[in-house]
Amino acid sequence: MRSNVAKKQLESKTTSSVASRPYRIEEQVGYLLRRAHQRASAIFQVGIGDPNITPTQYSSMVKLNEYKELSQNLLGRLVGMDKATMQGVVRRLKERGLVDSRPDPGDARRTLLSLTTEGNRLVAKLLLNGPAVSRETLKPLTQQEQRQLLDLLSKIA
Amino acid sequence: MRSNVAKKQLESKTTSSVASRPYRIEEQVGYLLRRAHQRASAIFQVGIGDPNITPTQYSSMVKLNEYKELSQNLLGRLVGMDKATMQGVVRRLKERGLVDSRPDPGDARRTLLSLTTEGNRLVAKLLLNGPAVSRETLKPLTQQEQRQLLDLLSKIA
DNA sequence: ATGTCATCGTGTGTATACGAACGATATGGG
DNA sequence: CCCATATCGTTCGTATACACACGATGACAT
Numbered sequence: 001m002r003s004n005v006a007k008k009q010l011e012s013k014t015t016s017s018v019a020s021r022p023y024r025i026e027e028q029v030g031y032l033l034r035r036a037h038q039r040a041s042a043i044f045q046v047g048i049g050d051p052n053i054t055p056t057q058y059s060s061m062v063k064l065n066e067y068k069e070l071s072q073n074l075l076g077r078l079v080g081m082d083k084a085t086m087q088g089v090v091r092r093l094k095e096r097g098l099v100d101s102r103p104d105p106g107d108a109r110r111t112l113l114s115l116t117t118e119g120n121r122l123v124a125k126l127l128l129n130g131p132a133v134s135r136e137t138l139k140p141l142t143q144q145e146q147r148q149l150l151d152l153l154s155k156i157a
Numbered sequence: 158m159r160s161n162v163a164k165k166q167l168e169s170k171t172t173s174s175v176a177s178r179p180y181r182i183e184e185q186v187g188y189l190l191r192r193a194h195q196r197a198s199a200i201f202q203v204g205i206g207d208p209n210i211t212p213t214q215y216s217s218m219v220k221l222n223e224y225k226e227l228s229q230n231l232l233g234r235l236v237g238m239d240k241a242t243m244q245g246v247v248r249r250l251k252e253r254g255l256v257d258s259r260p261d262p263g264d265a266r267r268t269l270l271s272l273t274t275e276g277n278r279l280v281a282k283l284l285l286n287g288p289a290v291s292r293e294t295l296k297p298l299t300q301q302e303q304r305q306l307l308d309l310l311s312k313i314a
Numbered sequence: 315a316t317g318t319c320a321t322c323g324t325g326t327g328t329a330t331a332c333g334a335a336c337g338a339t340a341t342g343g344g
Numbered sequence: 345c346c347c348a349t350a351t352c353g354t355t356c357g358t359a360t361a362c363a364c365a366c367g368a369t370g371a372c373a374t
Contacts, residue, residue, distance in 0.1 A: 032310035
């Protein structure tokens with residue numbers, strides 16, 4: 001009998017729980033992550049303090065504020081963006097005078113990025129609103145649930 | 158002294174926890190949701206069984222499979238997509254012969270959508286892989302953590 | 315019946331997001 | 345030194361994602 005249990009788990013059960021629950025799209029992680037991300041982005045847009053700054057632009061500027069100077073590729077890795085995506089983000093930030101670039105003197109393949117004075121001023125202002133945006137996004141949860149969610153997301157991200 | 162503590166909490170503390178933690182972009186919900194969603198999408202792409210089907214196309218087809226026929230707008234609400242986004246998704250599915258449309262006889266504003274025979278065949282095949290995709294995405298978590306995450310995401314989505 | 319307001323689908327513009335291909339440059343082994 | 349390989353940034357193509365404006369249609373009150 002025990003071997004039957006083991007065998008059953010090896011068979012192509014669609015869920016690993018004992019009772020195979022119906023497959024509902026609204027209960028799948030990917031779907032829920034997409035919806036949650038949509039809501040977080042919407043809250044960010046109205047709460048960060050500048051309607052023209054997107055979440056990815058914000059995280060890029062925060063990282064540049066932290067490191068002073070970074071190659072475009074390394075910045076992309078730090079904020080989790082494809083190099084093609086990074087290229088567009090950086091181009092727009094440069095067009096708005098928030099970011100400056102110069103060739104890396106030690107490696108001609110690299111472009112070094114840094115915040116301009118205006119970029120520094122803007123990110124300082126946005127950073128004041130950052131915590132409120134996160135708080136608003138987590139508002140439906142209790143303190144304990146908020147910590148749990150951040151913990152679980154860190155594990156699967 | 159007690160009044161000082163109370164006062165401190167009323168002052169513009171950036172986090173509501175007792176000790177104000179440094180603001181790290183990697184610990185913010187929005188950032189973690191973006192990264193987790195990226196990973197989920199990557200797993201979907203390799204695991205769903207058809208590299209040309211995206212997560213949103215998949216959820217649209219699953220819903221059409223469930224309801225047989227839906228107006229474009231209602232489908233968008235059911236899967237959490239803007240009507241402009243929905244328009245593009247539907248157009249591509251129609252171009253590939255997976256979805257059909259006809260004017261709603263009772264309301265000339267509406268377009269009724271349904272799966273074609275080929276669409277039905279495809280979604281049936283993809284649905285076999287759906288559970289494995291979700292399982293793989295949740296793999297870093299224990300059973301209990303998986304349930305917790307789905308629960309917490311439902312609350313904030 | 316008419317006018318107001320809402321809804322539906324479309325089109326446009328902007329911004330991620332990523333695979334793929336490309337040229338320029340760097341690195342390490344022979 | 346030279347060649348194979350890897351890295352860096354760019355470009356192209358495709359696909360969400362959403363705000364906004366538009367025209368057509370429906371619903372409803374007067």
